[in-house]
Structures are given as C-alpha cells and as structure tokens.
Amino acid sequence: MNELKVRLPQSSVSYEIKIEKGLLQKVGKEVAQLTKSRRVAVITDRNVDSYYGARVEQQLADEGFEVSMIVLQPGEQTKTFSMMPLIFSQLIEAGLTRSDVIVALGGGVIGDIAGFAASSYLRGIDLVQIPTSLLAQVDSSVGGKVGVDLPEGKNLVGAFYHPTQVIIDPEVLNTLTDHYFADGMAEVIKYGCIWDAAFFDSLSKLESRDAVMTEIEWIIARCCDIKREVVEQDEKDKGMRMLLNFGHTLGHAIEAYYHYENITHGHAVAIGMATLTEISEARQLTEAGTADQIRHVLKMHQLPSELEDPKAYNDILSFVSKDKKQLNNQLHVVLLNSIGSAATHQTDVSFFESLRTGGQDH
Structure with a gap:
C-alpha cells in the first residue's frame, strides 16, 4: 500500500467589518477596492430590493460594475436547498466567473443563502455581506457560517465561508418593523448573557427602540467584536464558538416545529434563552435570579420569554434531537453560570423533559 500525506498551510482568513451610518452610499467604492473584476451579482429579497436595490445597483454601476440583480422571495421559506439550482442558473446567465463577486444584500436569510451560493458556485467566489437587518448586522453576517435549511431542520446543509468584507450601515434599520428590530435585539441580548455582564446591564437601561438607535453603532460594534473574538479562537464550532448558540438549541426546534412561519428566529431564541435558564436554575447549574x-x-425589548402554547413542547422536543450541535451523540447546550459567563453542558434531550409537563413554572 502506498501512503501519501497532504499537508496544507493553515488557511489565513482576514476581512474588515465596516460600521458607519450612511455607508450604503459608498458601496460601489468599497466593493471596487476589493476586486479588479467589474462584474457583480447582488442577491437580495423583494422587500430589501424595494428599499435599497436600486440604490446599491446604481452605486456599483457608477464604479463601472456590470450588475445582475437576483431577487428572491422574502422569508425563511426561501432558504432551502431546492432554491440553489435556480440561483446557480441565474449566476451562470449573468456570466459570473471565479474572479467576480457576489453581494449579499439583506437579512440573515439572504446572507446565508447568498453565502452558500458563493461558497459552492465554481467552488467558491468572493462574497461581500451587506446585512440590512439588526440580526444579520450583529450576528449572522460575521463569522463565515452560510447554509440552507432542510425539511428536517435548520441550517443542516452549509459551509464555513468567510466574506471578503462586511459593510454595515445602521441607517437601514430604520425601515425594519418593530417585530424584526426586536428579532435582532434577541441576538444582541445573547452577547451580553454569554460574554459581557456590563454590556447586558447597558441594554437593560435602553428602554426603547429609539434609545437603542442612539447607541446603535456602539452596540453593533460590541456584538461584532465579541463574535470576532470567539470565531478567531474556534472557527469550526467545536468548542468556544458553541457559546454563540445560547438559546438556539431550543429556539431552532421551536422554529422548525412552526415551519419557520409563526415564530421568527429572534423570538424563538428569546424563548430558548429564558426557558433554558429556568431549567438550569432549577438544576442549580445557574445562579438564582438569572432567568x-x-x-x-x-x-x-418587546421579546417573549415563554411559548404561548406550552403543550407544543411535547412535539417540539423531537426537533431538539436533530440539532446539528450534537457531537458524539451528545447534545451540547449552552448554559449560563451567571450573566456574562457561559459554558457548554453535555447532555441529551432528557434535559428538556420538564417542558413536557406543560412548560415553565413561575
């Protein structure tokens, strides 16, 4: 038997995250600095396109780019594996080559599906993330996780594929509904819970959306910086990066149970964070009063902390067992020691068994 060993140098990845009010007006110049190519495909959804599509297209055209707009239906239901051939066909029709660029203009769904397209089309082409939701700005646009959903669960097919740049303009948040602004705040609150008690305390003093917006550049930057620190230490999600999944094991199961329709991501994660912390407090794994x-x-911040129909947990828990955060048949749930301090806890679905009786006790 001949045995050969392939040794590759550790891949070095670095990219800038730019956060500035009004940055959307400079998109063309920003992208032009990243590439010699002058062909770009912008993947967006119908809602975002109606607000910002023409502006971004014009900015890019002004810098000499040939721009193709790929406009998808909004919503998690779009983020499916069956959508990929349609996107690939449009990229081929647009004439995109390996030296060209895909721009993801939208929230987390668009960032994920456009990122997955960029990672796999021609085995990978440059990606620029322009997140337009608070959730995407503070979380999903940074760190290189891209992917799509399967009927069996969320984000079960995907890749680790980093953008060449992330362009964040907080002013685009003004067009978000209160519901989707709150969705993003769930992820903001998560960062305080797992990493930074002082940041969590600051959020508890911002009593309205307007108050949050006065501090928004600092809030986004703090979240991105925490995520940067975590991802640099654990890119592939085998250790510390799992802390970013606080509330997500149960949250993703809730989303899947409701077919990604009735409860949006941030609201599901909010319920997951509060419910999980109640369970871990009851088991004396978390400091009393944390929940x-x-x-x-x-x-x-206009977010729920419990499920309206606790009886649904009897069916929701079957989705927990399909969670992709299982390693070696163990479920790794993220628990808080206290606000600002988190750790992964090896367990199985039985950890959530108390929910089957009808939910939380107050």
Whole structure:
C-alpha cells in the first residue's frame, strides 16, 4: 500500500467589518477596492430590493460594475436547498466567473443563502455581506457560517465561508418593523448573557427602540467584536464558538416545529434563552435570579420569554434531537453560570423533559 500525506498551510482568513451610518452610499467604492473584476451579482429579497436595490445597483454601476440583480422571495421559506439550482442558473446567465463577486444584500436569510451560493458556485467566489437587518448586522453576517435549511431542520446543509468584507450601515434599520428590530435585539441580548455582564446591564437601561438607535453603532460594534473574538479562537464550532448558540438549541426546534412561519428566529431564541435558564436554575447549574434578569430585558425589548402554547413542547422536543450541535451523540447546550459567563453542558434531550409537563413554572 502506498501512503501519501497532504499537508496544507493553515488557511489565513482576514476581512474588515465596516460600521458607519450612511455607508450604503459608498458601496460601489468599497466593493471596487476589493476586486479588479467589474462584474457583480447582488442577491437580495423583494422587500430589501424595494428599499435599497436600486440604490446599491446604481452605486456599483457608477464604479463601472456590470450588475445582475437576483431577487428572491422574502422569508425563511426561501432558504432551502431546492432554491440553489435556480440561483446557480441565474449566476451562470449573468456570466459570473471565479474572479467576480457576489453581494449579499439583506437579512440573515439572504446572507446565508447568498453565502452558500458563493461558497459552492465554481467552488467558491468572493462574497461581500451587506446585512440590512439588526440580526444579520450583529450576528449572522460575521463569522463565515452560510447554509440552507432542510425539511428536517435548520441550517443542516452549509459551509464555513468567510466574506471578503462586511459593510454595515445602521441607517437601514430604520425601515425594519418593530417585530424584526426586536428579532435582532434577541441576538444582541445573547452577547451580553454569554460574554459581557456590563454590556447586558447597558441594554437593560435602553428602554426603547429609539434609545437603542442612539447607541446603535456602539452596540453593533460590541456584538461584532465579541463574535470576532470567539470565531478567531474556534472557527469550526467545536468548542468556544458553541457559546454563540445560547438559546438556539431550543429556539431552532421551536422554529422548525412552526415551519419557520409563526415564530421568527429572534423570538424563538428569546424563548430558548429564558426557558433554558429556568431549567438550569432549577438544576442549580445557574445562579438564582438569572432567568428573571433575562426575562426583564427581553420584555423591555418587546421579546417573549415563554411559548404561548406550552403543550407544543411535547412535539417540539423531537426537533431538539436533530440539532446539528450534537457531537458524539451528545447534545451540547449552552448554559449560563451567571450573566456574562457561559459554558457548554453535555447532555441529551432528557434535559428538556420538564417542558413536557406543560412548560415553565413561575
């Protein structure tokens, strides 16, 4: 038998995250600095396109880019594997080559599906993330996770594929509904819960969306910086990066149970964070009173802390067992020691068994 060993140098990845009000007006110049190519495909959804599509297209055209707009239906239901051939066909029709660029203009769904397209089309072409939702700006556009959903669960097919740049303009958040602004705040609150008690405390003092917007550049930058620090230490999600999944094991199961329709991501994660912390408090794994602190901040930012129909947990828990965060048949749930301090806890679905009786006790 001949045995050969392939040794590759550790791939070095670095990219800038630019955060500035009004940055959308400079998109063309920003992208032009990243590439010698002058062909770009912008993947977006119908809602975002109606607000910002023409502006971004014009900015790119002004810098000499030949621009193809690929406009998808909005919503999680679009982020499916069956959507990929349609996107690939449009990229081929647009004449995109390996030296060209895909721009993801939209929220988390667009960032994920456009990123997955960029990672796999021609085995990978340059990607620029322009997140337009708070959730995408503070979380999903940074860190290189891209992918699509399967009927069996969320994000079960995907890749680690980093953008060449992330362009964040907080002013685009003004067109978000209160519901989707709150969706993003769930991820903001998550960062305080797992990493930074002082940041969590600051969020508990911002009593309205307007108050948040006065501090928005700092809030986005703090979240991105925490995520940067975590991802640099654990890119492939085998250790510390799992902390970013606080509330997500149960949250993703809730989303899947409701077919990604009735409860959006941030609202599901909010319920997951509060519910999980109640369970871990009851097991004396988390400092007493932590769940109350989380519920207080969630309520302040228009987020739920419990499921309207606790009986649904009997069916929701079957989705937990399909969670992709299982390693070696163990479920790794993220628990708080206290606000600002988190750790992964090896367990199985039985950890959530108390929910089958009808949900949380207050």
